[in-house]
Amino acid sequence: MTDVTGLTVGVLGGTGPQGKGLALRWARAGIKVIIGSRSSQRAEATAAELGEGTTGADNPTTAAAADVVLVAVPWEGHGDLLTSLRDQLRGKIVIDCVNPLGFDKQGPFALPVEEGSAAQQAEKLLPESRVTAAFHHVSAVHLVDLSIAELNTDVLVLGDDRDATDVVRALADAVPGMRGVYGGRLRNAHQVEAFTANLIAINRRYKAHAGIRITDV
């Protein structure tokens, strides 16, 4: 098992629901977490709200200070943000959890992405980083609800760098009830991102906060 207890995780978009929720769970698991945001003041406010030793900073400072960086920003700003942080993210493990989705009156649907997926766009924009894709399907509502002690969900971890995916799997395993499962190469990230549209459709039909488990593993 890869040891992640000494790592510092930076969360770009750490003031949004998904980033904030994962930051909280990692911090409670004893991992050092920096909340990143366009505004350092908003980042610091979120860190103060979360407690658990988290700190806040603007996105470039967060990226520079972290060993592993979670990208949890809205799809609209994804490409521009990563392009601006190429230097700070050099050599680092980047975890992309962004789901390019659209919504209309029939509900959610997957947006086409020129590079194939958000993760592949990150790989293209960050050629000197170690890009992985993970944490797309974890319910933000469950993450911030500390009455849920065990989250009961698997995290699919995709990437072409075995050591990097092992670290990310260990970051999933660090959260009680969460399990990291290798989920394929980065070229198979599109369907994992897009599947979030199906989970949203499931949530609407069943009034749930659905996640997935992989069986026989």
Next chain:
Amino acid sequence: MTDVTGLTVGVLGGTGPQGKGLALRWARAGIKVIIGSRSSQRAEATAAELGEGTTGADNPTTAAAADVVLVAVPWEGHGDLLTSLRDQLRGKIVIDCVNPLGFDKQGPFALPVEEGSAAQQAEKLLPESRVTAAFHHVSAVHLVDLSIAELNTDVLVLGDDRDATDVVRALADAVPGMRGVYGGRLRNAHQVEAFTANLIAINRRYKAHAGIRITDV
């Protein structure tokens, strides 16, 4: 709960591993099953092998005689077969479980489909049928292994016709250990089909026959 005990299910491509496995499980659950194949002799041979009251016929005869038709043929022949069976499939529930995948030295990957997905191609070719998508992720190895009494997997059922998806969910529920879960509209079928590439990657990494469960539902 929708009652499916009186239905006849036809399985196009019923001599292949996925079709054969589902046919076996349905027949054991007391559902009338017809094995379809290009060759009526091969279909009859598979039915004789499976027993459990199954019968075999060529694909057009199977489609004409069934109430619900599972399409379990290779992606290569998908469009041509459905075009040829438009008359026989009129008004019927069609379940597409086809996964358009390619393989190279890096493993499996999703093929692009002009209509978006195999299921959407079926919908386009069969405008007078009630097209659903389901049973993409069920391990053929587990289906035919009767030492596995309970399959421990969910079946995502997609479609725009509520009554049709309810029937297909009930066909999943009829098999011990299998559960049908509504998984969204047909326009969100691509990622469900493509996700089979990820499950194959998981199987290779973990030496497993992976399936999925939806949590919190």
